[in-house]
Amino acid sequence: MSLIHFQVLSAALFSIGVYGVLARRSAVMVLLALELMLNAVNVNLIAFAAYGEQVQATGQVIAIFVITVAAAEVGLAMAIILRLFRDRASVDVDEVDLMKW
Amino acid sequence: MSALETLLLVLAIFGVLTGLSVIVLSLIWLERKFLGRMQMRMGPMHVGPFGLLQPVADAVKLMAKEDLLSSLVDRVVYWVAPLAVFVPTFMIWVTIPVARDLVIRNLDMGLFYIIAFSVLSIVGLVTAGWASSNKYAVLGGFRAAAQLVSYEIPLILAVLGVAMLAQSMNLEEVVNSQSTVVYALVQPLGLVIFFIAGLAELGRTPFDIHPAESEVVGGPFVEYSGAHWAVFFLAEYINTFAIAALTVLLFLGGWLFPGISGDVSALGVLVFLVKTYLVILVVFWIRGTYPRLRIDQLMSLGWKVLVPLALVNVVITASYMFYGWSAWSLSLMSLAILGAAIWGLSKRMRTAPTPEYTVKLYVPAPEASNAG
């Protein structure tokens, strides 16, 4: 178990998230994949905190900020998705191509 | 970890599981008997002396029942849901001490661990509601999610007040720091917030919005029967016991009692159990006394009353610690705010007119045209 293991794990999670964001149609699925990516970032940050050149917990503090922003982001994204569903009866991101109707 | 330690750990886990099962059986009997006496009935009488074996008979009946399954359910998700509710309720007992040094693992972040893992069961409830493919179950799942997430916040803030006073999240240290004064006297406001939010987390009367029989006919559990329903039932009673135990540990001094030395484990366990059962009797008493809240009342109580009060509680605790005031001043402030809140609430309840409700049926908008 070394830094490289965690980095490759985090890269794998991140790439899976990227795939999900790009390939799925439903806005909810895009949100799910986005959460996977944020999680991968956290794994990376905390791995650096544990194995980095300096022994300190700064990486963990940054991860706390990432989690905070993720929570805010999900709240807002869910509000947008609900609004979208109310107005258009669909959460398909491909169909959201009008700024006004 | 040596083989002996592993063996001891496994034994301890089995011990906790058995102990919890016995406690749940006793709680079921106690609740039926206590409610019966409050309603001038006798309660269970026929199975065993004083009906003591009634819960055992109930359990046997539940296990022998046929497990009905609607043909529309999503089977895997449907079977996972009871587990997702039960496992967290059991996991938090890893770090709840019942007497000095009588705990499976005394975690330094015990309080945080308990809060984090007790949240997990919400996922199970919502999953149960969704997987049942029954509209009442889905509604119940919605209600459970809304209610439990809302009441999590005052619960955590009330616990935060105690963690600040004890300067530790280790439950044993929290109890030890109450050796002179219990936190119920220092922070009565925190105790009341914790207890109300805890009742709401349990989904017990008057907060039984999500299993409300007369509105959503049992909520997320409608479709469950037999042994799987029994798992939900078991989880509910273990949770009741856990919230009561936490109330005792955080606010009522745990296994400490004036004049009783806490060094003897058996005495400590006895004191702890007596206190916990007293708190549970209060829970049953409330169930026998109060009607169910409406869902809008529930949400406004949570967000407009409990969350602000809990924040005030944290602020006064912080200023007490920062300025080094004496303990009785904190206790007086806490009492004054509690009194003011109760007075304001009761006044508002007497004068506020019953709101008029317009039921808005949500109809999805017609399919958006692709014409652009």
Place this chain on the structure above:
Amino acid sequence: MLPLDIAFWVMAAVGVATALAVVMEKDIFRAALFLVVSFLVVAGIFVLLNAEFLAMVQVLVYVGAISILIIFAIMLTRNAHEGNPFNSFQLPALVLSTMMLAAIAFVAVNTEWHDWDQLGLQVLPGDSGEVFSATEQGIKNVFGNTTQVIARLLMRDFVLPMEAASVVLLAAVIGALALVRENEGEA
């Protein structure tokens, strides 16, 4: 192999498998449940990395709040789990993400990382003047009581970002309320 290594490999395998299941699953509700499992596994990985506090935060925020919100969104947008869940970018997306993984993995493996155990003894200034050495003892000092270390960092070095984060949260709450509120006269 050490027990910790076994734990790492099991968790890594489960984590990647559930993450794949999240993006591949047709039924959105099941995808959300896989996401919950993946969050829990990541919390377990945090524990491996001496970040118990972060593991608890992960369970509380991600599993307790974020996944509930997502499940809420799924339940409110009922018909969303039907129909074709993939768009026309499926193949390019696959190629792109695989290339991304390959690139990151290549860089990670080929970089000379200075792990603390290779550096030997190194003296570092902690906050508030203590000196931590990058030895087992130093690790113990920093990660033995993560909660206190994180609290000190948050309240001292990162006060401004923390306050900014609270403002962000407040703005998100207000924004979400404004978005979902029914306009009067409408509906």
